[in-house]
Amino acid sequence: MNNRRADPPGPEAPAPAPTASTTPAVHADGLTVRRGTRTVLRHLGFTVPRGRITGLLGPSGCGKSTLMRAIVGTQAKVTGTLEVLGLPAGSAPLRSRIGYVTQAPSVYADLTIRQNLDYFAAILDPGRAAADRRHHNVTRAIADVDLTSHADSLAGNLSGGQRSRVSLAVALLGTPELLVLDEPTVGLDPVLRRDLWALFHRLAADRGATLLVSSHVMDEAERCHRLLLMREGELLADDTPEALRTRTGAETVEEAFLHLVDEATEQRTAGKETVR
Numbered sequence: 001m002n003n004r005r006a007d008p009p010g011p012e013a014p015a016p017a018p019t020a021s022t023t024p025a026v027h028a029d030g031l032t033v034r035r036g037t038r039t040v041l042r043h044l045g046f047t048v049p050r051g052r053i054t055g056l057l058g059p060s061g062c063g064k065s066t067l068m069r070a071i072v073g074t075q076a077k078v079t080g081t082l083e084v085l086g087l088p089a090g091s092a093p094l095r096s097r098i099g100y101v102t103q104a105p106s107v108y109a110d111l112t113i114r115q116n117l118d119y120f121a122a123i124l125d126p127g128r129a130a131a132d133r134r135h136h137n138v139t140r141a142i143a144d145v146d147l148t149s150h151a152d153s154l155a156g157n158l159s160g161g162q163r164s165r166v167s168l169a170v171a172l173l174g175t176p177e178l179l180v181l182d183e184p185t186v187g188l189d190p191v192l193r194r195d196l197w198a199l200f201h202r203l204a205a206d207r208g209a210t211l212l213v214s215s216h217v218m219d220e221a222e223r224c225h226r227l228l229l230m231r232e233g234e235l236l237a238d239d240t241p242e243a244l245r246t247r248t249g250a251e252t253v254e255e256a257f258l259h260l261v262d263e264a265t266e267q268r269t270a271g272k273e274t275v276r
């Protein structure tokens with residue numbers, strides 16, 4: 001074994017070629033999205049690091065779902081650069097590497113939780129030879145979202161929060177590298193919200209998964225490693241919760257957000273006055 005420490009590269013050393021582990025999970029530059037006749041995302045530039053939880057926060061209608069749809073490749077009229085796991089967003093090889101949970105739970109009401117997961121597992125990993133692996137993955141995904149005791153209940157008889165956890169379990173089946181979760185904690189009681197955030201942190205820490213989680217509840221921001229703060233289709237900040245609080249002299253991320261909104265409004269007003 002060679003224990004010699006490698007010399008640090010000098011200034012003239014070429015930058016290492018990006019590898020799977022060094023490319024960010026998401027890289028956007030000049031990202032613009034139009035829906036109908038409106039521009040709903042304007043020139044966004046940001047990166048989402050791998051293996052961390054990035055919160056996408058902003059008021060209702062600011063464009064969080066649109067950005068998530070662009071990242072998973074289901075949004076039309078996307079221009080600018082948008083790379084996901086090193087590939088252009090929407091590329092076919094990304095399909096099995098991304099788990100996406102929309103705001104509306106997508107489960108079959110007339111199947112039990114286990115039958116729902118068996119169905120999606122059979123699509124992801126078909127064939128008789130994979131039966132044991134599928135059974136293991138289904139049981140693990142149900143346990144991940146804390147629904148083991150309800151595994152044989154019909155999805156149609158579950159509460160809204162339970163149904164959205166079944167959707168999350170479906171997304172966890174293929175052990176995706178990137179999980180894109182659109183408001184996963186809406187309608188959950190505080191205990192379930194806490195448990196779900198604990199699960200998100202386990203997925204990042206133990207499996208190295210990258211999570212992009214949207215919310216319009218600012219107290220959830222404190223649970224993220226990084227934050228993308230949005231307002232009216234623009235990015236107000238891309239930073240850690242701590243750096244945001246320090247930079248704005250705020251005690252909470254909510255206060256920091258309001259400070260940044262005021263700052264952006266002042267800048268816009270000043271810009272208009274200069275033009276006049």
Ligand SMILES: Nc1ncnc2c1ncn2[C@@H]1O[C@H](COP(=O)(O)OP(=O)(O)OP(=O)(O)O)[C@@H](O)[C@H]1O
Nearest residue numbers: 035036038040059060061062063064065066067216
């Ligand atoms: N099909 C559509 N055609 C035109 N505009 C749309 C369409 N769907 C959404 N929009 C607009 O795009 C903007 C962004 O919507 P989006 O759903 O991305 O916001 P959001 O931040 O996810 O909101 P919420 O937190 O309420 O889910 C909104 O102003 C919305 O009115």
